[in-house]
Amino acid sequence: MKSKAIVTGASRGIGKAIALELASLGFDLALVGRDTSALDAVAEEAQAASGDSDISVVCIPADLADENAPEEIVSQTVRWLGGVDLLVNCAGIAQAGSFTEVTPEQWNSIFAVNARAPFFLCKAALPYLKESAKPMVINISSVVGFKGYANQSAYSSSKHALAGFTKVFAKEVQPFGIRVHLISPGGVATEMVRQTRPDINPDDLIQPEEICEIVRFLVTRKGKGTIDQFYIRRFNSLAFD
Template sequence: MQKTAIVTGASRGIGAATALHLSRNGYRVVINYLKSADRAKALLAQIKGEGNEASIFKADVSKSDEANALVNFAIDYYGALDLVVNNAGVSLFSLVTETDDEQYEKVFGVNTKGVFNMCRSSVSFMINRKRGAIINIGSMWGRVGASCEAVYSASKAAVEGFTKALAKEISPSGITVNCIAPGLIDTEMNSNLTKEDIEAIVEVTPAGKMGTPEDIARLVLFLAREDYITGQIISCDGGLTI
């Protein structure tokens, strides 16, 4: 039976790669976006062009009513919801002393509250069906912290704690909840890094290279299929945080 997945922030980067990979492996995918409508439509066309099912839905997951509308759309349109991938996120490179309230609230609003909103909106349906999977996309900086990214690091660390607690709460109902902590991934989110910055990070990465969005997408699919892995924070960083 074909399954249904929502991928938030799916118009580019890790989200787009995940949506595409899931569509190629038996999932009907709801592509969530906020600003990049053209990219979302292009991804939708690609998935449908390959003979697979998908749809797009604009929503700001930091707002509870919009997250709820996204979840309800998937359930109403496909009659099911088997997987939620909470990928939507924003970064912030700033000293703590130079970070204002608005920046702080935006980062936590999307990265942390967005995960909470999506989980709160989707778990009741999954609990009633006694199955489902939630995969949150964190960051290696949520595990070890990053200088000049204290707010971003904290927002992702909060996602890790939330993942573990939610797994204890709902895994008895047959739902897995896990978090992936990517390392340096070749996406636009890291476009602020110079060539020298990237080379310095790669040099201390045991795998000796940057990761790709597809590396994360494959791990998402693996976790979505496993029913005895839950409450875990899984690093996908080439060994950087060993």
């Protein structure tokens, strides 16, 4: 029986790359994003990437800022795919600028997508993860989730929140055999990073496919050992900083 995965932020960037990687591994997919046409295009690419695996792909247009979105996403996934084995929380938004410029509305929207949505997606998916033979949650955070960067106060705060939740969640679900992983990359070649960090040379950015290599490692590896969190820095940034 095929494993079934939910991937948020699947219409572009890291989320899209992860979705295509999982498709190549034969996962059935629930693709979540706000852009319906982009999701449909990724679904076609996923089918092609799956080769002869004959996977099922469902697109779930959703705004993760909506408080009802997590329950609805999981409900639709179970309805169309029959369960949840892997949840990848990848969707994220950012706002560059001094903390004095951040409005309450910006703060709330960033936290709603980056911290609240993953929290309640994990909660909604938990009953189905408990039924899975190989349950896993992968939360995509950022270097700003453990470092402080000027002009990224709301974004950094939300990613710190995601990291803190991930650590607690991992402990609480460990008795059920659910593996929880946190991936925290530096600057990745995505539209969001290009907008918020125009100072970084595009040639120096991490490629989304490099994050996929870690996801593939996690979902295919066997053995008694595990790795809780990954930090991937840009090759020319300071080592062990």
